[in-house]
Amino acid sequence: MAISKTFALYQQNLNNDPTLPKKQKDILQASLKLFAAKGFHDTSTADIAQAAGVAEGTVYKRFKTKDALLSAVLSPLTSTVLAETVAEFSETTLAKEYTTLHAFISDVVTNRLAFVNDNLATIKILVGEAIYNTSIRNQIVSAMQAVLTNQYAHSVKALQQKNLIVDWPIKLIFQYTISSIGGYLVKQITFPKQVNSPDEEAPQVIHFLEKGLAPE
Amino acid sequence: MAISKTFALYQQNLNNDPTLPKKQKDILQASLKLFAAKGFHDTSTADIAQAAGVAEGTVYKRFKTKDALLSAVLSPLTSTVLAETVAEFSETTLAKEYTTLHAFISDVVTNRLAFVNDNLATIKILVGEAIYNTSIRNQIVSAMQAVLTNQYAHSVKALQQKNLIVDWPIKLIFQYTISSIGGYLVKQITFPKQVNSPDEEAPQVIHFLEKGLAPE
DNA sequence: TATGAGTGAGTGAGTAGTTCCTCACTAAAC
DNA sequence: GTTTAGTGAGGAACTACTCACTCACTCATA
Structure with a gap:
């Protein structure tokens, strides 16, 4: 569960980054939907592939492990919070x-x-x-x-x-x-x-x- | 997830019932501990059997399915709440x-x-x-x-x-x-x-x- | 008292199915 | 023609659950 790496993942995986390959976005969105509906453990990578309209191998081409996929899904959140955490140096929010x-x-x-x-x-x-x-x-x-x-x-x-x-x-x-x-x-x-x-x-x-x- | 049957299960499985067979108590306690620590889905029946010092078959002799075991673990809680729910007829708490x-x-x-x-x-x-x-x-x-x-x-x-x-x-x-x-x-x-x-x-x-x- | 039939809690190897993940392969893009 | 994106069959490891079996025990009968 390498959330500590979410900062790197963030740049690479942010949902609304238009430069993201379409299939990668599809996989992330399908994961978000399924994880939220059934939970991480109860969602299989086969489920995700099917929901994203992609072969299971593609999921693993894009994300090394299922855990990495979870981290990527959570990254918009953790990065937001991270940004706020660092905001002690900003003057607008401080x-x-x-x-x-x-x-x-x-x-x-x-x-x-x-x-x-x-x-x-x-x-x-x-x-x-x-x-x-x-x-x-x-x-x-x-x-x-x-x-x-x-x-x-x-x-x-x-x-x-x-x-x-x-x-x-x-x-x-x-x-x-x-x-x-x-x-x-x-x-x-x-x-x-x-x-x-x-x-x-x-x-x-x-x-x-x-x-x-x-x-x- | 037959929690609706917890009332029956309750009489049969309450943790501190001294008439409960020892092994059944062991299984319930091990399940409580493991479910709380790792979650229901991440706990295998083999884990439970080992933690309870019991063969896996014994778990299934005592509880029909893993879901039934979960219901039994939750029963002390649901029965308490049930009791309160019905308390509309009691005069002390009403x-x-x-x-x-x-x-x-x-x-x-x-x-x-x-x-x-x-x-x-x-x-x-x-x-x-x-x-x-x-x-x-x-x-x-x-x-x-x-x-x-x-x-x-x-x-x-x-x-x-x-x-x-x-x-x-x-x-x-x-x-x-x-x-x-x-x-x-x-x-x-x-x-x-x-x-x-x-x-x-x-x-x-x-x-x-x-x-x-x-x-x- | 000795016997042996009967009981049921307990066992653990086994089964069918699912899981995550890999890899030899093809199609497409540059 | 080389590199990359995508595939999906397949494998090792797990899962929940089953079942033929053991064995300590009880208790009626000899």
Whole structure:
């Protein structure tokens, strides 16, 4: 499960790269669909080949192993998160100083709900694998920790100093925020197509978090 | 995936039933351990037999199929939830009328965190299967809906009439509560053994929910 | 008490099927 | 004509599951 190599894979396999050979794109899309529907272990490479309209050998011409194919499928997600993780050096995203709690929570929730919405299938696969795969789980954890310490913590500390947010450990505030967003993720996976759009859901979640995290 | 038969299986397979043949218990315990560690699909019946110190044939003497073994492993959980689902007829648990928001949230959170803590391995397996198995997912959904309409809704409505809780749709209040508890579950799965006990975690979660769900 | 028929939990070699992956090959592109 | 993209039959290793068999045990009969 060589996700550590996803950076290289990313450049080579990104779904919407127009320079990608058509068959390779077909294989990736078929894999995404099948992995999300049946799970990685329950999807055979024969299934993938058939769904992609390609011979099984072609799958292995393009991807060395089935695991590499999984990594390639997950790469749009991991690369996005990686990009954010490195964003500590960017000035646009880095530790904005918010002047109201509402502005901060709005920003975070709106972004994450949209992210969940846009990457639902990939996230589903990632979660399904993370449950049993320590390596994948650790990569998620360290990505989150990077976001937490590089971006989130700064904004929250600033708000705490202005007494605009509750004075709890930052990890806790992070946990409750992520949990609320996770609730939307679960709803999307469980009731696909009959769930609020992120735009409809966001104001409610924001309202709830704003109350729960308001200074006391 | 005949979880619908778990009621029968339950009487026959409950882990702590002392009348259970020793080998059957061994098989169940080995399965629980392996399913939780590697996942259902990645655990072979040969693995289970070896871990249980039993021949593979014995596994099939005790459990008709591998799916039946999964159902048996999940049965302590499903039976517990079933019991609660039927609790609409019980008077002790039914729709208590709470006099403060704190009492209500305390009750719910304390119970659920303890439940998560006590059934971690089983819940992990259940979640892992639910992601890709519509049937299991639907059973979870209907169990939750039963709890929601039979117990939760009554208490919340009563609190709303006394203006002790926020006036949002009950489904939303339920969602945020479950999400917060889900956060603890994810922490437990991700960092086993280095996470707060339910007793330590509960007051914080209660505090957060109490603020977020306070009337406006 | 000694015998032996009967029972059923336990076994593990075996089966049919599926898995991932390879490789000698062909067709097409440059 | 050489290189590359694509093929699909085939193999080794696995899978869930079966079944003919063993053997420690019980218990009615001699």
